[in-house]
Amino acid sequence: xxxxxxxxxxFFEEYYIDAINEYAKRxxxxxxxxxxxxKDSSTLEAALNDKTHVIQIRPKGRSVSSEEFSRELSNLxxxxxxxxxxxxxxxxxxxxxAISLTSMELSPSLNTVCLYEQIYRAYRIMHGEPYHK
Numbered sequence: 140x141x142x143x144x145x146x147x148x149x150f151f152e153e154y155y156i157d158a159i160n161e162y163a164k165r166x167x168x169x170x171x172x173x174x175x176x177x178k179d180s181s182t183l184e185a186a187l188n189d190k191t192h193v194i195q196i197r198p199k200g201r202s203v204s205s206e207e208f209s210r211e212l213s214n215l216x217x218x219x220x221x222x223x224x225x226x227x228x229x230x231x232x233x234x235x236x237a238i239s240l241t242s243m244e245l246s247p248s249l250n251t252v253c254l255y256e257q258i259y260r261a262y263r264i265m266h267g268e269p270y271h272k
Contacts, residue, residue, distance in 0.1 A: 200237035
C-alpha cells in the first residue's frame with residue numbers, strides 16, 4: 140500500500156518532525172508513506188490521480204476506532220486500491236471519505252503526527268502484533 144499525506148505548508152516543530160520520521164521508519168516494513176507539503180490547495184488536484192482513494196482528516200469527519208481504521212485500510216487493499224491520499228488542513232470536495240482523528244481542532248502538524256501513529260497502529264493490528272492501548 141502507498142500512502143501520501145498532503146498538508147498545507149506549515150511550520151513543523153522539530154519534535155513533530157522527529158515523531159513523523161520515527162513512525163515513517165517503523166512503517167517502512169509495512170507500506171510506503173510520503174509527506175507532501177503544499178503551498179496552497181490549488182496544487183492538490185494536480186498532485187492526485189484518479190486511481191487514488193482520497194480521505195480527508197477533519198474534526199467533523201466520521202469517527203472510527205483504531206480497529207475499524209485497520210479493517211478499512213485492509214479492505215481497501217484487498218479491493219485493489221493501492222494508493223491512499225490523506226488530506227490535512229484543507230478542503231477537497233472530491234474526497235472519497237472524511238474521518239476524524241479527534242473532535243477537537245488540532246494543528247496540521249499535530250494531526251500529521253497522529254495520522255502517522257494511527258496508520259502504524261492499524262498495521263500492527265492487521266498483523267496481530269502487540270500495540271499499547
